[in-house]
Amino acid sequence: MTAALPTALYLPDGDGFRATDLTIGPWDPGLQHAGPVAALLAREAERVTAIPDGQTVRLAFDILAPVPVGPVQVTARLLRPGRRIELVEAVLTAGTADRPSMRLTAWRLRTSAVEGTPEVGVPLPGPERCRPETAAFFTTDVAYHRALDWRFAHGSFNSPGPAAAWTRPLCTLVEGEPMTPLQHLLVMTDAASGISAVLDWTRATFANVDLTVALVRPPAGAWLGVDAATTIGPGGAGQCFADLYDATGRIGRSSHTLFVETR
Secondary structure, X not given: OOOOOOOEEEEEEOOEEEEOHHHEOOOOOOEEOHHHHHHHHHHXXXXXXXXXXXXXXXXXXXXXXXXXXXXXXXXXXXXXXXXXXXXXXXXXXXXXXOOOOEEEEEEEEOOOOOOOOOOOOOOOOOHHHOEEOOOOOOOOOOOHXXXXXXXXXXXXXXXXXXXXXXXXXXXXXXXXXXXXXXXXXXXXXXXXXXXXXXXXXXXXXXXXXXXXXXXXXXXXXXXXXXXXXXXEOOOOEXXXXXXXXXXXXXXXXXXXXXXXXXX
């Protein structure tokens, strides 16, 4: 039987946050999955914006060190202020560590009404027609894979190859706050290289060292989709690319760089 699930990924804790078990990643039960961390950094970046009605169009995350499941602190600042375009930096440290564990730089633009490219629809069946699935490779029952409701259009958590899935949140990011669509997108998108893994989880590790998300418009709605494929090179480097969707169409793309090692 599944243990009682936390209602949030993070709990406010003084001037920082404390990660719950829903942040636990697949490689070590003492380390966080990068998806919740990415969402927490984006939340902080949007809190210091000088363009409050703007849109975040590119988020580049560098994973500088593993993030333990425990207390974290986040800070943000404007690197390039502007009335129309700004660049924001957000940094996360863990516990008493002096050096950052993860860093975000995000471009934000002022919104303006223009004639956009016509939407072409979503080339995936809707979530109501997709298969629910739970990842089998997590070492604890309560972990990241329980934070979202996963519905697979094709592929699988538990078999190799490209995969596409819809997700909706089953918790909040920070206790007492609703999870925004952008936060949901980031919690989901860091798993793109996991759902499209081409290597056996028991025989190799393929953790990502970065995550980049480029958006043509903000995500909207409860269900968001990811359609991902991973390629591994002969020298131990991999790449995962994914198309990202909401219910009305494609909203952007993501990429991961993977560091691959045999166990």
